[in-house]
Amino acid sequence: MSTEEKIKKTALSLFLEKGFERTSIRDIALKAKINIALLNYYFRSKENLFNSIFSGLLEKYTPTLNGILGSSLPIEEKIHLYVGEYIDILLENPKLTYFVLSVLHRNPDKITQMKIFQSLYNTGDFSKQFMEEVRKGNIKEVDPTQFFINMLSLITFPFTIKQVIMEKNHMNEDTFKQFMHQRKQVITDMLLLTIKK
Amino acid sequence: MSTEEKIKKTALSLFLEKGFERTSIRDIALKAKINIALLNYYFRSKENLFNSIFSGLLEKYTPTLNGILGSSLPIEEKIHLYVGEYIDILLENPKLTYFVLSVLHRNPDKITQMKIFQSLYNTGDFSKQFMEEVRKGNIKEVDPTQFFINMLSLITFPFTIKQVIMEKNHMNEDTFKQFMHQRKQVITDMLLLTIKK
DNA sequence: TATTGTTTTAAACGTTTGTTTAAAATAATT
DNA sequence: AATTATTTTAAACAAACGTTTAAAACAATA
Structure with missing residues (x-):
């Protein structure tokens, strides 16, 4: 190396x-x-090293997730895939969520954030499709912004309190993984239930 | 002063x-x-000052929330109150969630965490009541742990990405507040929907 | 083999960090 | 009013920080 x-x-x-x-x-x-x-x-500097690493992480993980959101799949299928893929990524890298949050907290200046949340909070295509489905009457009239935040919250937040969840529920690394795999279905069901007419 | x-x-x-x-x-x-x-x-030290402040915050905010969970109200009412109260607290102190997460991240040693999540992740009474309602057949058979994490995620996570939400959806402080007030209903509806038979 | 370019090294740079000291100022007590 | 206790101050402490220097070691080229 x-x-x-x-x-x-x-x-x-x-x-x-x-x-x-x-x-x-x-x-x-x-x-x-x-x-x-x-x-x-x-x-050139510690800061520069960090940015280089962070960019690398974004380039590694965001294409898959944005690929799902930007695809031509039906909305229910997108949700299902997105939840599953996102949780798989975070199971491989459980500290990633807090890592991103710490970046947001450290760099509140807008320009720096641009690149970050353009790839990590990419709702353009998804929201359009969502509203179109609402218009067609296929799903319930739900605010796409609230919906996307729901999805993001349910997927990512548990990883930020992983230690608490584990200790409170007497889990080890394996049972936590199991719990998060179950959670894929829990989240998908929950999200689909809220839009199902 | x-x-x-x-x-x-x-x-x-x-x-x-x-x-x-x-x-x-x-x-x-x-x-x-x-x-x-x-x-x-x-x-005596910077660390000590921090701990003193953090303890103060816990003592200030957790009694109300744990009071709701420990009360003798019906489960649906508890959820409704808990969501509303928690969001109100975080609207007054939006940086509190990240603050707590940073404490968890900085002190991974178990003993230190004890006090924190004993008051912030206090599911004992709630889970018992939840399982009792399941047994009685009043609500759907849902894992109380998953349910509680859902509730916590939906309430707190949006505050950790507040800046992102605001910029992506062209919000100012006021419209964000409005959004979070709406969100109380969104979350409550969502949670109740998942347990309703 | 001599020369140039690249990579690695040990050592030091100036700042900033949390903490401590010991004296001065203020308040409380007798 | 004199004495004791409490609070505040300016100054210094050693340690750790990110960064830079200039020489040494190594590799590539001619």
Whole structure:
């Protein structure tokens, strides 16, 4: 593995675990077994390293999700696929949700957020289709914005309180996974129920 | 206002806005117009100051919510009240949800979490009542854990992406408030629909 | 093999961090 | 009024931070 890759990989794991502020470049260098100066040699600054990593994450995960929303599938099928795929992604990377929230909290300036929520909160196609189905009388008259936020909340929030859920319900990593797999159906059923006429 | 109160109030506003790590005790001292050393005179450390503030917040907000869950009201009424009250609290303090999440993320050690989620994730009474209603055949057979997480997710998560919601839907502070007030009904309806036979 | 370009290193840079000190100012008590 | 206790102050502390320097090691090229 190249030095650049080693830095990125190590930095990501530390950023996910401890957050940006509590991860020092010396932590990264130590764990990646590289010299501190290499960090500023490949990436110009810690901030730059972080942005590079974050962009990489977005490019890795958002195309699949946006592909589902932008497809020509019926709305019920989209919901079903979106919920399943999103939960699968977060099961592989449970700290991703808090990671994104921390980015939003750290960079409240609008321009920086643009790129983030353009790919992570991409409702354009979905809302159009949703309203069209309402117009046709196929589904109940529900606010698409509220609906999308419902979907996002039900999928992602549980991962931000994963430890609490696990301890309160005496789960281990495996039973939590199981619980989240069950949850796919719970969420899909719930969402479809609210729009079913 | 006493010096101690000034410190606490100022520190809370900065912790909410910028987070624990990015708030220095010099920031606090400057904004509160007090000497840095007073911070360690009244509270022994920055960490201690934070814990004191956090405990205060829990004591302020959790009794109302746990009072609702622990009451002898019918389950449908509990849900309705809980959703309304919780959203009202978060509308007054929109950054509270992320604040709590950041505490969970910063202190993954179990003991510290105990106090937090014993008051913020207090499902004992509620789950019992829920299962009793299921047994009686009054509501659908739904997993109370999934149900409670649904409720929590739908209420709290939108506040963690408040800025995104606002910018994506061209809202200002007022229209966001309006949106969240509408959301009370949306969530309550949704939750009741999932358990209604 | 000599030369150029790239990567890695050890060491230091100036700031900022949370915390402590010890004296000064103020308030409370006798 | 004198003494004690409490509160506030300016200044310094050591440690940690992100970043930079300049030389060394290595690789690529001619």
